[in-house]
Amino acid sequence: MNAPQANAAATRMTYREACKQALREALLSDSRVFLMGEDIGRYGGCYAVTKGLLEEFGEERIRDTPLSESAFVGAGVGAAMAGMRPIVEIMTVNFSLLALDQILNNAVTIPHMSGGQFAIPLVIRMATGGGRRVAAQHSRSLEGWYAHIPGLRVLTPATVEDARFMLKAALADPNPVIIFEHVMLYNMEGDLPPDVEEVDISQAKLRRAGRDISLITYGGSLFKTLQAAQELASEGIEAEVIDLRVLRPLDTKTIVNSVSRTRRCVIIDEGWRSGSISAEIGVRIAEEAFFELDAPIRRVCSREIPIPYAAHLEDACLPQMATIVAAARELVRPS
Amino acid sequence: MPALGADMEAGTLVEWLVKPGDRVKSGDVIAVVETQKGAIEVEIFQQGVVSNILVPVGERVPVGTVLAQIDGAPGAATPPPLETPVAAPKPAPQALAQAPPMPVLAAPSSRPKITPVARRRAAALSLDPALILRGTGVEGSIRLADVETYASGAKLARRPAKKGLDLSQMRQAIAAAMSRSKREIPHYYLTETVDLSAASTWIERYNAEKTPVERILPAVLFLKAAALALREQAQLNGAYENGVFVPSSSIHVGWAISLRGGGLIAPAIRDTDGKSLAELMAAMRDLVERARRGNLRSSELTSPTVTITSVGDRGAESVTGIIYPPQVAIIGFGRVVTRPWVVDGRIETRPLVTVSLAADHRVTDGHIGGLYLGAVGRLLQEPDKL
Amino acid sequence: MTEAEIRALILELIGEIAPEADLGSAQDQDDLREIFDLDSMDFANLVVALHDRLGVNIPEVHYNQLFKLESAIAFLRNAIVQ
Numbered sequence: 117m118n119a120p121q122a123n124a125a126a127t128r129m130t131y132r133e134a135c136k137q138a139l140r141e142a143l144l145s146d147s148r149v150f151l152m153g154e155d156i157g158r159y160g161g162c163y164a165v166t167k168g169l170l171e172e173f174g175e176e177r178i179r180d181t182p183l184s185e186s187a188f189v190g191a192g193v194g195a196a197m198a199g200m201r202p203i204v205e206i207m208t209v210n211f212s213l214l215a216l217d218q219i220l221n222n223a224v225t226i227p228h229m230s231g232g233q234f235a236i237p238l239v240i241r242m243a244t245g246g247g248r249r250v251a252a253q254h255s256r257s258l259e260g261w262y263a264h265i266p267g268l269r270v271l272t273p274a275t276v277e278d279a280r281f282m283l284k285a286a287l288a289d290p291n292p293v294i295i296f297e298h299v300m301l302y303n304m305e306g307d308l309p310p311d312v313e314e315v316d317i318s319q320a321k322l323r324r325a326g327r328d329i330s331l332i333t334y335g336g337s338l339f340k341t342l343q344a345a346q347e348l349a350s351e352g353i354e355a356e357v358i359d360l361r362v363l364r365p366l367d368t369k370t371i372v373n374s375v376s377r378t379r380r381c382v383i384i385d386e387g388w389r390s391g392s393i394s395a396e397i398g399v400r401i402a403e404e405a406f407f408e409l410d411a412p413i414r415r416v417c418s419r420e421i422p423i424p425y426a427a428h429l430e431d432a433c434l435p436q437m438a439t440i441v442a443a444a445r446e447l448v449r450p451s
Numbered sequence: 452m453p454a455l456g457a458d459m460e461a462g463t464l465v466e467w468l469v470k471p472g473d474r475v476k477s478g479d480v481i482a483v484v485e486t487q488k489g490a491i492e493v494e495i496f497q498q499g500v501v502s503n504i505l506v507p508v509g510e511r512v513p514v515g516t517v518l519a520q521i522d523g524a525p526g527a528a529t530p531p532p533l534e535t536p537v538a539a540p541k542p543a544p545q546a547l548a549q550a551p552p553m554p555v556l557a558a559p560s561s562r563p564k565i566t567p568v569a570r571r572r573a574a575a576l577s578l579d580p581a582l583i584l585r586g587t588g589v590e591g592s593i594r595l596a597d598v599e600t601y602a603s604g605a606k607l608a609r610r611p612a613k614k615g616l617d618l619s620q621m622r623q624a625i626a627a628a629m630s631r632s633k634r635e636i637p638h639y640y641l642t643e644t645v646d647l648s649a650a651s652t653w654i655e656r657y658n659a660e661k662t663p664v665e666r667i668l669p670a671v672l673f674l675k676a677a678a679l680a681l682r683e684q685a686q687l688n689g690a691y692e693n694g695v696f697v698p699s700s701s702i703h704v705g706w707a708i709s710l711r712g713g714g715l716i717a718p719a720i721r722d723t724d725g726k727s728l729a730e731l732m733a734a735m736r737d738l739v740e741r742a743r744r745g746n747l748r749s750s751e752l753t754s755p756t757v758t759i760t761s762v763g764d765r766g767a768e769s770v771t772g773i774i775y776p777p778q779v780a781i782i783g784f785g786r787v788v789t790r791p792w793v794v795d796g797r798i799e800t801r802p803l804v805t806v807s808l809a810a811d812h813r814v815t816d817g818h819i820g821g822l823y824l825g826a827v828g829r830l831l832q833e834p835d836k837l
Numbered sequence: 838m839t840e841a842e843i844r845a846l847i848l849e850l851i852g853e854i855a856p857e858a859d860l861g862s863a864q865d866q867d868d869l870r871e872i873f874d875l876d877s878m879d880f881a882n883l884v885v886a887l888h889d890r891l892g893v894n895i896p897e898v899h900y901n902q903l904f905k906l907e908s909a910i911a912f913l914r915n916a917i918v919q
Binding site for chain 1: 566567568569571587588589590591592594595
């Protein structure tokens with residue numbers, strides 16, 4: 117059996133592998149931890165994240181559930197209340213709608229309504245986002261909806277390092293935590309720095325420093341945004357890229373610091389614009405950095421339509437590097 | 452928007468000194484306009500109540516654009532200085548043709564579009580953002596870089612003057628006007644040498660009894676003589692436009708003033724021929740001071756009916772000028788020199804001045820010009836009558 | 838008033854007439870009208886200013902004494918004493 121690789125030299129692995137290693141580490145280090153979800157055991161997980169774990173940890177700890185999100189998320193709530201540390205996998209955020217009542221009315225509210233008598237240290241993992249040509253019911257990004265709810269912590273790891281280590285911090289949090297894994301990130305390869313053993317789950321991170329404009333994003337849009345920053349650099353525009361990492365609570369301080377320096381920003385959010393997390397970020401910038409702005413706030417979001425099935429239409433709907441570059445360029449060098 | 456020079460095509464409204472509801476009377480200064488010749492105060496020549504401000508601060512509009520509306524007794528007070536048909540209703544035809552269509556009527560927002568940080572920076576620099584005409588930001592907004600650019604430009608233009616008397620702009624304006632004049636006006640030139648001994652003696656005696664501030668310069672005598680002589684030769688005093696010469700019933704001499712560092716401006720001394728020598732000296736002193744400060748009024752620039760230039764005591768022996776359209780003459784006085792002169796068959800030294808006339812040959816010819824210069828010379832022989 | 842004070846005053850008044858002038862560059866024998874580009878109106882205004890500040894009424898015949906710094910200072914010093 118392989119021990120978790122935390123201390124080796126910089127290791128290259130996929131985001132998927134990082135998620136799996138995080139789960140293994142959790143299962144190995146705390147006997148209260150167990151996994152629940154559709155097809156996570158025998159099938160190895162819809163996205164192959166949990167492949168091999170059933171063989172390693174057995175049926176008691178890797179539990180295949182019926183096709184009923186409300187039931188197994190509710191069961192997770194109950195298990196957490198009883199002192200376990202369940203990690204519930206909802207196959208995609210699209211299906212989580214069926215468990216919204218369990219999440220909002222139970223997981224988030226019971227600690228409050230019980231006057232703190234019950235903690236719900238529940239961790240829910242969900243795949244999210246589009247780009248896989250799986251059409252309207254399977255391609256949404258609803259992280260913004262969850263970021264609206266007080267009592268929830270919402271994490272959006274976009275790097276291999278965050279995928280590897282955010283889970284540990286989430287399990288240590290006594291409150292419900294949702295971790296969003298963008299479907300297009302699973303195959304992405306990245307380096308785990310050798311000396312990192314943990315990460316925080318409260319701060320945004322500067323992924324690229326720049327002086328002309330701040331590009332603020334999270335999750336599956338990060339790599340497109342970094343590519344856009346490189347493209348802009350070839351035009352002489354230095355873009356700063358902020359990876360939000362945590363959508364609730366939002367690290368307003370890092371955002372405001374950045375925009376106060378660059379004085380321009382584009383927010384990239386794969387959700388639909390209206391009432392999205394990008395709207396929340398934009399208003400916070402207007403509230404706290406208004407007098408620093410030298411240009412209007414702009415957003416690049418998904419077009420406000422059900423996510424298309426046809427490849428070229430889906431591509432046209434989601435944020436892409438080209439649209440991010442164009443939006444940034446227009447603010448720095450208005451035509 | 453008045454035409455404050457024959458070549459002026461557009462101007463920028465930089466300040467309103469009245470608002471709707473204010474009562475105004477003839478002679479009130481109601482706005483400040485920025486032209487290539489600097490900031491000029493615009494006067495109103497009617498009485499009434501301001502009803503509408505149509506052009507907001509910061510907007511650049513072609514000559515002839517209605518700036519504001521006044522309700523009240525039309526033409527009740529002194530009519531505008533229309534002796535020269537240069538005033539607003541009839542701008543040079545090319546100005547209207549070339550100017551792009553301007554939003555003359557009040558736009559929904561008269562505030563400049565400016566980003567928050569740029570506005571803050573402008574405030575810190577005590578700059579009115581309305582003066583920054585060029586915005587390179589999104590939707591033409593003024594952004595931080597534009598404020599910085601304007602501020603550094605304004606620093607260069609800043610003399611003791613107020614709103615940036617830009618000399619390079621002025622030179623451009625002069626160049627344009629003089630080129631046009633030479634192109635379009637067939638000039639003819641005459642000179643006359645005038646014995647100034649009577650005038651010199653008279654000035655000496657006059658000044659000896661006066662305190663420094665009351666003393667007059669020889670140029671005052673030149674000015675008065677030249678103005679009075681125009682009463683005899685009215686065809687040199689007026690405006691030529693659209694093929695027609697309209698003589699002026701008043702004589703408002705445009706007095707050429709050179710600005711320190713270069714540049715020339717010729718504001719009017721109204722009713723020059725009716726002023727006493729003391730009044731003329733005071734008027735000249737006042738104009739020189741205000742011209743150098745960039746503080747002239749629009750009527751002073753639109754009303755000259757003729758121009759006189761005098762080089763003073765350190766200039767050339769004679770000066771022959773280029774006519775300022777739509778005027779038809781320009782009279783020049785050179786430096787007073789002491790030269791041998793024939794008096795009663797003997798050679799004596801006398802103080803002399805060379806007077807020149809450049810005139811529009813479409814309106815007068817050498818005969819008239821000669822008579823005029825003769826009159827000037829005659830008048831200068833009897834300084835006590837000036 | 839000392840010579841230095843008179844010199845400073847003359848230069849100060851010239852500075853008001855010719856703001857761009859490099860006042861420090863004036864030498865005693867320079868013709869002030871030349872180096873500071875003062876025309877007859879400027880000069881007349883300088884005389885007025887000297888009259889206002891010093892109470893000295895400089896007659897026209899003596900204007901030529903003011904053309905050079907050295908002689909101007911000497912003349913004014915003399916005039917003030919009286």
